[in-house]
Amino acid sequence: MIVEDVICPFCGCLCDDIRVEVEDNKITKVNRACRLGASKIRGHERIKAPMVREDGELVETSYEEAYQRAAQILYQAKRPLLYGWCSTVCEAHKKGILLAEEVGGVIDSTATVCHGPSIIGIEEKGLAGATLGQVKNRADLIVFWGSNPAEAHPRHSLRYSTNVRGKFTEGGRSEKKMIVVDVRKTRSSRNADKFLRIRPGTDYEVISALRMIVGGNGDLLPERVAGISKDDLVDMAEMMKAARFGAFFFGLGLTHSRGSYKNIDNSLSLVNELNSHTKFMIMPMRGHYNVGGFGQVCAWETGYPMAVDFSRGIPYFNPGETAACDVLANGEADAALVVAADPASNFPWSVVEKLAEIPVVQIDPFENPTTLISDVVIPSAVAGVEVEGTAYRMDGLPLRMKKLVTSSYPSDEEVLDGIIKEVRRLGDDN
Amino acid sequence: MIIKGGIVYDPTNGIFGEEMDIFLEKGKVVEEAKGKEIDARGLLVMPGGVDAHAHVAGTKVNTGRIMRPEDARSGLEPKTKLLRPCTGYTVPNCYAIGYRYARMGYTTVFEAATPIIESRHTHEELEEIPIVDKGALTLFGSNWEVLECVRDDDLDKLAAYVAWGLRASRGYGVKVVNPGGGEAWGFGTNVKGLDDPVPNFDTTPREIIRGLVKANEMLNLPHSVHLHTNNLGKPGNYTTVLDTMDTVKDITSTRDRQVLHVTHMQFSSYGGTGWRDFESEAPQIAEYFNRNDHVTMDMGQMIFGNATTMTADGPLEYNNARLLHAKWSNHDIELEDSSGVVPLVYGRKMPVNAIQWAIGLELALLTESPWKTLLTTDHPNGGPFVNYPEVITLLMSKAKREEEMATLHELVAKRTVLPTIERELDWGDIAVMTRAAPAKVLGLAEKGHLGVGADADVTVYDLRPEKIDPARDHKRVKEALGRVKYTIKGGEVVVRDGEIVAVPRGRTYWVDASVPEKDAERVQVDLVEKFEKYYSIQKSNYMVQDAYVTDPVVVKAGVI
Numbered sequence A: 001m002i003v004e005d006v007i008c009p010f011c012g013c014l015c016d017d018i019r020v021e022v023e024d025n026k027i028t029k030v031n032r033a034c035r036l037g038a039s040k041i042r043g044h045e046r047i048k049a050p051m052v053r054e055d056g057e058l059v060e061t062s063y064e065e066a067y068q069r070a071a072q073i074l075y076q077a078k079r080p081l082l083y084g085w086c087s088t089v090c091e092a093h094k095k096g097i098l099l100a101e102e103v104g105g106v107i108d109s110t111a112t113v114c115h116g117p118s119i120i121g122i123e124e125k126g127l128a129g130a131t132l133g134q135v136k137n138r139a140d141l142i143v144f145w146g147s148n149p150a151e152a153h154p155r156h157s158l159r160y161s162t163n164v165r166g167k168f169t170e171g172g173r174s175e176k177k178m179i180v181v182d183v184r185k186t187r188s189s190r191n192a193d194k195f196l197r198i199r200p201g202t203d204y205e206v207i208s209a210l211r212m213i214v215g216g217n218g219d220l221l222p223e224r225v226a227g228i229s230k231d232d233l234v235d236m237a238e239m240m241k242a243a244r245f246g247a248f249f250f251g252l253g254l255t256h257s258r259g260s261y262k263n264i265d266n267s268l269s270l271v272n273e274l275n276s277h278t279k280f281m282i283m284p285m286r287g288h289y290n291v292g293g294f295g296q297v298c299a300w301e302t303g304y305p306m307a308v309d310f311s312r313g314i315p316y317f318n319p320g321e322t323a324a325c326d327v328l329a330n331g332e333a334d335a336a337l338v339v340a341a342d343p344a345s346n347f348p349w350s351v352v353e354k355l356a357e358i359p360v361v362q363i364d365p366f367e368n369p370t371t372l373i374s375d376v377v378i379p380s381a382v383a384g385v386e387v388e389g390t391a392y393r394m395d396g397l398p399l400r401m402k403k404l405v406t407s408s409y410p411s412d413e414e415v416l417d418g419i420i421k422e423v424r425r426l427g428d429d430n
Numbered sequence B: 001m002i003i004k005g006g007i008v009y010d011p012t013n014g015i016f017g018e019e020m021d022i023f024l025e026k027g028k029v030v031e032e033a034k035g036k037e038i039d040a041r042g043l044l045v046m047p048g049g050v051d052a053h054a055h056v057a058g059t060k061v062n063t064g065r066i067m068r069p070e071d072a073r074s075g076l077e078p079k080t081k082l083l084r085p086c087t088g089y090t091v092p093n094c095y096a097i098g099y100r101y102a103r104m105g106y107t108t109v110f111e112a113a114t115p116i117i118e119s120r121h122t123h124e125e126l127e128e129i130p131i132v133d134k135g136a137l138t139l140f141g142s143n144w145e146v147l148e149c150v151r152d153d154d155l156d157k158l159a160a161y162v163a164w165g166l167r168a169s170r171g172y173g174v175k176v177v178n179p180g181g182g183e184a185w186g187f188g189t190n191v192k193g194l195d196d197p198v199p200n201f202d203t204t205p206r207e208i209i210r211g212l213v214k215a216n217e218m219l220n221l222p223h224s225v226h227l228h229t230n231n232l233g234k235p236g237n238y239t240t241v242l243d244t245m246d247t248v249k250d251i252t253s254t255r256d257r258q259v260l261h262v263t264h265m266q267f268s269s270y271g272g273t274g275w276r277d278f279e280s281e282a283p284q285i286a287e288y289f290n291r292n293d294h295v296t297m298d299m300g301q302m303i304f305g306n307a308t309t310m311t312a313d314g315p316l317e318y319n320n321a322r323l324l325h326a327k328w329s330n331h332d333i334e335l336e337d338s339s340g341v342v343p344l345v346y347g348r349k350m351p352v353n354a355i356q357w358a359i360g361l362e363l364a365l366l367t368e369s370p371w372k373t374l375l376t377t378d379h380p381n382g383g384p385f386v387n388y389p390e391v392i393t394l395l396m397s398k399a400k401r402e403e404e405m406a407t408l409h410e411l412v413a414k415r416t417v418l419p420t421i422e423r424e425l426d427w428g429d430i431a432v433m434t435r436a437a438p439a440k441v442l443g444l445a446e447k448g449h450l451g452v453g454a455d456a457d458v459t460v461y462d463l464r465p466e467k468i469d470p471a472r473d474h475k476r477v478k479e480a481l482g483r484v485k486y487t488i489k490g491g492e493v494v495v496r497d498g499e500i501v502a503v504p505r506g507r508t509y510w511v512d513a514s515v516p517e518k519d520a521e522r523v524q525v526d527l528v529e530k531f532e533k534y535y536s537i538q539k540s541n542y543m544v545q546d547a548y549v550t551d552p553v554v555v556k557a558g559v560i
């Protein structure tokens, strides 16, 4: 059987044109996806059965037993952290938020260690955005700042940005300009019409310089800014102003360098100001395919897109206090549920150490370093391959992920439901 | 269930303040029924409220939430055994939306604008809004297929596309926002009037409006075209609106309703040549409505304090943000429209805001028939919907209006005629503006009234219309309107004494309109090309799946 127009459950491009061949309930061929997507869809070694830690060892158990143990851990904790959510569908996010409400926990997504600063920037300034199709049809200038799509979002350029043709961009790449700003040469910078190699940690200064030039105050600038000649900056500013439609994509290189959310704030201002000269949009290059979806669900259910603390019975949000790393680093979190993510690999080491000290429940189809520090491990079906559901692309466009093969594992949603039921039972007993 | 002894206002059925019993069974109003009795002796009883225009679900609304954590902090209500926790004032979370409407006696609300391609998101949020029934109006005013059909004067194909777009979005009606402007905004410009050409598409706003109104009537849709006018929010725009309404006067409605609904008229009733000589032209607009029957409007009343403006009118929001130095979010939608979100504060001492406030009230008070003026605040553009009790009491009490005006910038007396208006609306007028008329304007036969066969949606207010004078006791009236005695939704008591006591799921209305096969096929040919060349997703992934509308009410319409 051939399934057309499959949606790739890997990166924030959420490509929806993948062709998958299925035989005897097994995926035999994946076409059109990049290698990252293809390998996710093909799958790899799975966690076989639920496990609980006994005398230091993970031993296999039943789902019922695993749900009960998970529920006990979360119910007894004073301040459980429910973390992850980037690689599962919105249907699971909804259950996760409900569970966080019921156990009075803190819920947060992997945005906290990737585009969290972008969200804080947006709270200060708003975001001049567009869907990726708008970029495809109109953009004649594309900036990638601190982002290397050739490696991290391999089909972005072909489907949405520099190398695609659209209604007003019929000439494709030859009629577009591409600017890359980064601290090192990358596969993306090789293809750029202009590459600005900046010194690490100087993003804020460079953006400020561009804003001055765009605002007509370039005279005040010194001859070099952060190692870049003024001529180069003037040239880039002129290219941006001369565009008919400009698109500014930024990655972790910008959010994670010195300045963090201030860099984003500054970029948002630059794009706002460019809009008094021409049309310009800006977008974070979201990494995991549905980290954006968690932000959406969390916002409509709680009013906030991440880092929500339910310990007072009402949603409370104060990044710096209620983000995953904060509650772990402060030693406040006394249990954790990790769903569809791998904090053991992605958190700062000191925070991982804290995580290792508290009881951890993991829900994931695949083993990862977080499994090693987990006390209850519950394997689930792969969302977007074995389970249907909703995901939001990096531009906020929602798509329905497909089910390609039938799995004997329960979905994340079903697992969470099982835990919620056990939590409620514990609540009724007390 | 029997609601006993209420003083009933049911304008659709010609009932204005009669003492009578209402019988409910299996979710409907019936001739006779047994069962639980609700003691409503002497209390004001109306059908459940219907809001025909509010921004309650979808990308814009959620963008508002994400960019405004400070707003979430202002409407906190803790979780209970029955209720999910609530946040937000101008952009409340989904649960707050459902609960707050129900506490005011509202049982139906329509989301005012959804782009087809993002309707999946709109429905995800509608599904999470508890209690009330809902629907969403689909944006067509800058859609490439629409622009091309209008340019080619191919009305059959246009109608077939509209039918397809409604199905694809699971939408209920045709929404048009600043026609042509959303496309122009793709390259950062706008259209400036009805005859200003849309760049690259060789058509004009006038042609788009006429084309869509005709297609709407060809499809015999329950609702008319629902229009946010060109030049909205700009001084001097009342002439655009008058011209717009005149331009559809020759088109006949195929149903017993208006041929065009002009929404949040307050934002389109402006005189003056700029903000300095800004003034109300509401009397001219009301006069037009008093002489013509082919159009309806809703107030778009402004409320002082915080608001979050959100609209598919992208250029308007850009200008708002620049004027006010406010946060600005923009979101262009490929091939379909633009949109923007800007938070702002309306101030009593700001001349423009004081005049805007008066304009909304003038429109409702100067237009003779309440059937033509629905009560809205264009939530959350003019202000949040929880302020409907404030608006109702302003309309019912001249004394309250005078108290308010005394706190406003003095220009309100010079640039509007509000101080000279004596009219005080009565309960019958209010029942029309908040129930009967919105249902009629939307074409919802089973909503907004209490005749046999109507949905069993009823509001019982803790007010004795025979004892209380709303003109004098407006404080007490406002309080009672905000915390009803009972809200009954689909035959179930959902609010008692201002508290939510049950949380049923609401249903979602959408329109399935049939069209001739040959036109449908021609549309498909165009769409295949558009998806191959221009959209960023596949055609097969575009349409909203049934999974997103779990309790649908499918209204049939169409040309066959």
Ligand code: SF4
Pocket (backbone or CB within 6 Å): A008, A009, A010, A011, A012, A013, A014, A015, A032, A033, A034, A035, A036, A037, A038, A153, A154, A155, A156
């Ligand atoms: S670019 Fe991203 S979404 Fe597209 S196929 Fe590759 S991994 Fe999947």
Ligand SMILES: [Zn+2]
Pocket (backbone or CB within 6 Å): B053, B054, B055, B112, B263, B264, B311, B378, B381
């Ligand atoms: Zn509106």
